[in-house]
Amino acid sequence: MITIQHVSKYYDDHPALQDLSWHVKAGEWWGIIGPNGSGKSTLLQLLSGVEAPTSGRVELEGRNIRTFGRKELARKIAVLQQEGLPQTNFTVREVLEMGRYPFQNWRGREQRDPGPFLDSIMDKLELRELQHRPVDLLSGGQRQRAALGKVMAQEPSLLLLDEPTTYLDIRYQLQFMNMVASWRKETGITVISVLHDLNLASQFCDKLLLLHENQSAGEGSPAQMLTEENLRDIFRVDTSIVPHPCNGLPQVLLVRQ
Amino acid sequence: MSKKLAGYGAAGLALLLLSLVVSLSIGSVHLPVKQIGAMLLQKIPGLGNSIATVWEPSAEQIIMKVRLPRIVLGMLVGASLAVAGAAFQGVLRNPLADPFTLGVASGSSLGAAVLIFYGLQYSFAGAWTLPLVAFLTGAITLLIVLALSRENGKIPTHGLILAGVVMQSFLGAVVSFLTIMSRDTLNDILFWTMGSLSMRGWTYIAVLLPYLTAGFVYLWSRSRALNLLSLGERQASHMGLNVDRLKWSVLVVATLLTAAAVSVSGVIGFVGLVVPHMIRLITGSDYRIIIPLSALGGAVFMVWSDTAARTLLSPGEIPIGVVTAFIGAPFFAYLLYRSRKQRREGRL
Incomplete structure (x- = not known):
């Protein structure tokens, strides 16, 4: 799906990412974890094709990502940021329609009417009743669902999530992740997510990429990556890793000093 | 969306026609x-x-030779400035942006002021010398501002606005200097910089109309892109929008439209700032609606401003820029008050 080879990114002389190589297969769900400033967001920017690496190469489906046109790229990759949608008085439905932008001609028309498709998205995300409500009147959880609806309308084959659950309470965190999971199950979409919540990452991601000081600190399954030593090395905190009572996946407990 | 636009559009057109007929009947x-x-x-x-x-x-x-051409020209100038203002506000995502933000008006004024100062208004292209020079100096100013603010091939919005403001104050100072230095009792430079629609005639309309038509069609066709941009530059680019290309093209087109309007009428302030805000208050933030309605709203606003300009002190005339500011400034103060109130209520 997407491959990066010896990629580095510098802002002026300051390194944000150094010599990273990584391969993501179609259909996988990856989590990128690491402390603040370790290069997670930079990596996501490079993967989205908006920024060019200082050196190295990012390839999407075997082709240099910088050779894609913007609309062409938006039909393949969608990005959801932590703040989701800004305060705007566009309605939920209008925002979902904006997700269709890469498919529209200059007059805003598509070959087929996107209406039924947008309806089905809103049904899945429990947004149907809110469709004519302006986004600035939605609660945080509703707004993030609308943001998810917009990227679903984009019909990408790769979804990039940048700390999408940051501003949500635990109910909406779980709801959001479950919605992404069922979308993935239906369409086989590839997901790469930057997550701060290691326990959510463990339960939803197939594989984790660890970043530390702008470099890779290992990749593998959550069970391989979420170890007490790794977390001590990367985050400088003491933890206890216990298996989740329901599914046996590793869960991180913080240890007070 | 199209139903909403059709409704507002029909009401706007009716208001415009009514304004036209009533304003034609008013005069000496x-x-x-x-x-x-x-x-x-x-x-x-x-x-x-x-x-x-x-x-x-x-x-x-009286109607066909004097009043109608003046009113129609006013409509075109008002529509041009309001559409350009809506486009500037959309692309700079700044409520204070107007067609003159990037210094176009000051550039045009400088060109005009130099010509008037040296008495060259009719030197090489007859009555067209001044509009031509004003248009060119306005366009050159845009190029300088863009060059000043450019950074690694990108145009950062804040840099652009700052460069525009710097340019405006500098050129404005030069124009003021020339105004002081010229000895005419009736100061032509001053009058030009405050705008006027008198003694223009049909040829000026024929000059401005193609700019307005082309500029309007282009800017309206980019209105969905401006909607996307309202979600933020990064998000818009993730949704398939080439943000830098949009900025370049919209700024250049809107500026040329402004320069064309300024070159035939002088500097008429506030229309481009206030009309798009009025439309936004009434219809919401969808540029597919804001741009066409700004054209109608700008035309109506200008018809009434000019009617006031030519009749209130008849047989004398008030410069139209003074009238638009007279109506526009209190409205703008109201907008500021409103947004502060909204912020206090926690909505912004």
Whole structure:
């Protein structure tokens, strides 16, 4: 799906990412974890094709990502940021329609009417009743669902999530992740997510990429990556890793000093 | 969306026609609205023969040769400035942006002021010398501002606004200097920089109309892109929008439109700032609606401003830029008050 080879990114002389190589297969769900400033967001920017690496190469489906046109790229990759949608008085439905932008001609028309498709998205995300409500009147959880609806309308084959659950309470965190999971199950979409919540990452991601000081600190399954030593090395905190009572996946407990 | 636009559009057009007919009847010679309606209808091919001429030929002269061209030109200037203002606000995502933000008006004023100062208004292209030079100096100013603010091939919005402000104050100072230095009792430079629509005639309309048509069609066609941009530059680019190309093209087109309007009428402030805000208050933030309605709103606003400009101190004239600021500034103060109130209520 997407491959990066010896990629580095510098802002002026300051390194944000150094010599990273990584391969993501179609259909996988990856989590990128690491402390603040370790290069997670930079990596996501490079993967989205908006920024060019200082050196190295990012390839999407075997082709240099910088050779894609913007609309062409938006039909393949969608990005959801932590703040989701800004305060705007566009309605939920209008925002979902904006997700269709890469498919529209200059007059805003598509070959087929996107209406039924947008309806089905809103049904899945429990947004149907809110469709004519302006986004600035939605609660945080509703707004993030609308943001998810917009990227679903984009019909990408790769979804990039940048700390999408940051501003949500635990109910909406779980709801959001479950919605992404069922979308993935239906369409086989590839997901790469930057997550701060290691326990959510463990339960939803197939594989984790660890970043530390702008470099890779290992990749593998959550069970391989979420170890007490790794977390001590990367985050400088003491933890206890216990298996989740329901599914046996590793869960991180913080240890007070 | 299209239903909403059709509704507002029909209301706007009706208001524009009404304003046109009423404003035609007002002036040093009062003419009844009914006669004017008949006079205009008579000019429509195929309909003209069925309407009898019941008015003095002099009345028709006043309408067709004096008032109508002036009012139509005012409509075109108002529409141009308001559309350009809406586009500037959309692409700079700044409520204070207006068509003159990037210094175009000051550039045009400088060109005009230099010509007037040296008495060169009619030097090489007759009556067209001044509009031509004003247009060119306005466009050159844009190029300088873009060059000043450019950074690694990108245009950061804040840099752009700052460069525009710097340019405006500098060129404005030069224009003020020339105004002081010129000895004429009736200062032509001052009058030019405050805008006027008098003594223009149909040829000016023919000059501005193509700019307005092309600029309007282009900017309207980019309105969905401006909607996307309202979600933020990064998000818009993730949704398939080439943000830098959009900025370049919209700024250049809107500026040329502004320069064309300024070159025929002088600097008329506030229309481009206030009209898009009025439309936004009424219809919401969808640029597919804001841009066409700004054109209508700008035209109506200008018809009434100019009517006030030419009648309030008749036979003298108030510079139209003064009238628009007179109406525009209090409205703007109200907008500021409103947004502060909203912020206090926690909505912004």
